[in-house]
Amino acid sequence: MRSKDWYGTPMSSCDTANPLFGEDELASNILADIPVGIIIVSAKVEVVYVNEAACRCLRLTREQIRDKKPPHYKWHMINRDGSRLPIYYNRILMELLEGHEVRDKLVGVWNEESGLYNWLMLSAKPDMRRSETRYLVMLHDVTELIESKERYKTITEHSLDAICIIDGTQWVYLNQPGLDLFEADGPEQLIGMPYENLLHSRHHAGCRERCRSVLEDHRVAELIEEEWFTLKGNRLHCEVLGVPTVLGNKRMIKLIIRNITERKRAQEMLLQSEKLNIAGQIAASVAHEIRNPLTSLKGFIKLMRQQGATDRYLQIMEVELERINSIAQEMLYLGKPQTVDKKVLSLPAILEQVTGLMESQAHMMNVSIELLYAERLRIMGDENQLKQLLINLIKNAVEAMPDGGKIFVRSMREEGYAVLTVEDQGSGIPKEQIENLGRPFFTTKSGGTGLGLMVCRNIIKEHDGLLEVSSRPGCGTVFTVRLPLVCDNNNSPSPCV
Structure with missing residues (x-):
């Protein structure tokens, strides 16, 4: 008689002796209950185990996951610039087949039913302690995080106000309205430049004190009016709000700058x-x-x-x-x-x-x-x-x-x-x-x-x-x-x- 897995699904004999967790019932229960998606794949690229968290990550039932081999998923890699590279699973499989671990790969899985990507952080580890190699795949669902970042990027890039980030001394980021405000042809003209180069000298002392308050006390700086200059030397009257933020695990200052020259x-x-x-x-x-x-x-x-x-x-x-x-x-x-x-x-x-x-x-x-x-x-x-x-x-x-x-x-x-x-x-x-x-x-x-x-x-x-x-x-x-x-x-x- 064939044994069953922890979800009542019939398993083959190789399932019960999985070398990744053996016959330890406690380990089995832990794998079943943890919030991280776990999929175990055989050397034939067949799914031999999947927990409930993996089903939630992939938006699929256990039967759908078992019936469809991982290579049949429409995997995509997300590059740093946001572009998507299809068939990324080939790279992941090649690394695994060569015996390497895969750590924290951001991938998108196309869901045909919803017509949306499920964004996952994927890590995988081969286990070659037995004659039949198996692969442990761990999935973290980061869909909400990615979508919130994309929404934030959309809002930032299409904002009517300039949204800029400084580290207290120099420019770190400017959205397109910010580049247009200071008459820059591209971010490379401003990134790394001291912000005081474009700020009227009479505001320097006050601005340094506000930057210190934002960075050290994590306080929102009050809305004030300041005079700025563009790269072409044109004078601007602006309303500026300073907000504490974090970028790259470092405390930064987000400036929201509104041009009120015409007003x-x-x-x-x-x-x-x-x-x-x-x-x-x-x-x-x-x-x-x-x-x-x-x-x-x-x-x-x-x-x-x-x-x-x-x-x-x-x-x-x-x-x-x-x-x-x-x-x-x-x-x-x-x-x-x-x-x-x-x-x-x-x-x-x-x-x-x-x-x-x-x-x-x-x-x-x-x-x-x-x-x-x-x-x-x-x-x-x-x-x-x-x-x-x-x-x-x-x-x-x-x-x-x-x-x-x-x-x-x-x-x-x-x-x-x-x-x-x-x-x-x-x-x-x-x-x-x-x-x-x-x-x-x-x-x-x-x-x-x-x-x-x-x-x-x-x-x-x-x-x-x-x-x-x-x-x-x-x-x-x-x-x-x-x-x-x-x-x-x-x-x-x-x-x-």
């Missing part, structure tokens, strides 16, 4: 457009303000012709001329092309200049401006942009009070921030509308565009600040701007906490 240009154009719009709106009030000292100057010139020059007349004329010059200077700030030039600034000085400029327009609307500020509030920022911000806020406050009223402009120090508030006595803004403030073309004013507050939000973001809006219907609205203070330590500006 920055559009923001600058919008800011310039809004500045011109404001300049046009206050032109009438500025003309009125200039007309007053001009009238005084004309009158004193006539008196001087009639009575001769006196020190008193000349002093008054000098004051009036200085007033005209001050107003003209403020108008020039509005008309300058927008460039970001951050330096340490005195916030009280900016408040005095802007409120002085806006007083004439406010008086025409029967509105008065009350200024109260703390001394020695120093911030790092662009003077033109900050003036633009204050003009927009005060202008909105003036227009919120068509029947007149008061505007309170205050500044104070609070936990490392300069806190600026602009408060009006208007009718207020409904709570459900506050969250929409700053969106393009959303406005609470008839004839407004909603672009002014959007420009304000962009300027505040550019200066690492925060904007808060609070309002009560019938009681007015308060806009609060928080900007980081700067302290001078050994003549070196630094954040003041």
Whole structure:
């Protein structure tokens, strides 16, 4: 009577005396239960044993595996570049027949029923201790791993953003959008090059610190804006996110780089457009303000012709001329092309200049401006942009009070921030509308565009600040701007906490 294998399948006499595991029942049970696929093949290339894990790996039943000899499987080898070499089993069989072990060969087995490849990691060992050589084949199913890698590769290569890997000092990998971003003809132009060669020098120190944090602490680096250069020398404005990753058993940094150059240009154009719009709106009030000292100057010139020059007349004329010059200077700030030039600034000085400029327009609307500020509030920022911000806020406050009223402009120090508030006595803004403030073309004013507050939000973001809006219907609205203070330590500006 023929004995049966561990799955109830009849076996030949040679099956029971398999030299690979002998007659040890414990070893037999182990082979049957382990998650690794095991196939034992005779010298005639016939399957004499297969466990359940092998059936799962090959997506075949035990009977299908026994009926089909391994050479009949459509084996494929996967090369490093992803190409597939058919009939790879010939190489494996040749190595086995020559008495060599086969270790960790990645192969694909075509499954005719599913129409898909089963990706397997194959190892094999010949056993020639008996007259009839047998071969132990071990299979690990890596289909899910391979498919996930292919999906990741597809997503990476077709991403709209540049996805790059650095080891902390130099480029290790760039996808095609990354090569296109830096205007490289191929990866060989960038792989191995220090990434700092393309990064603006002012970002070097900060980038090194973020790289250290990602590599040593395994933390995700915050999203920041940086300036980069292409291989052809073109300047790029980019948003960069650093994520820890592993490549070749080494800790690496994956950079996701998004080109925002066009967005920055559009923001600058919008800011310039809004500045011109404001300049046009206050032109009438500025003309009125200039007309007053001009009238005084004309009158004193006539008196001087009639009575001769006196020190008193000349002093008054000098004051009036200085007033005209001050107003003209403020108008020039509005008309300058927008460039970001951050330096340490005195916030009280900016408040005095802007409120002085806006007083004439406010008086025409029967509105008065009350200024109260703390001394020695120093911030790092662009003077033109900050003036633009204050003009927009005060202008909105003036227009919120068509029947007149008061505007309170205050500044104070609070936990490392300069806190600026602009408060009006208007009718207020409904709570459900506050969250929409700053969106393009959303406005609470008839004839407004909603672009002014959007420009304000962009300027505040550019200066690492925060904007808060609070309002009560019938009681007015308060806009609060928080900007980081700067302290001078050994003549070196630094954040003041």
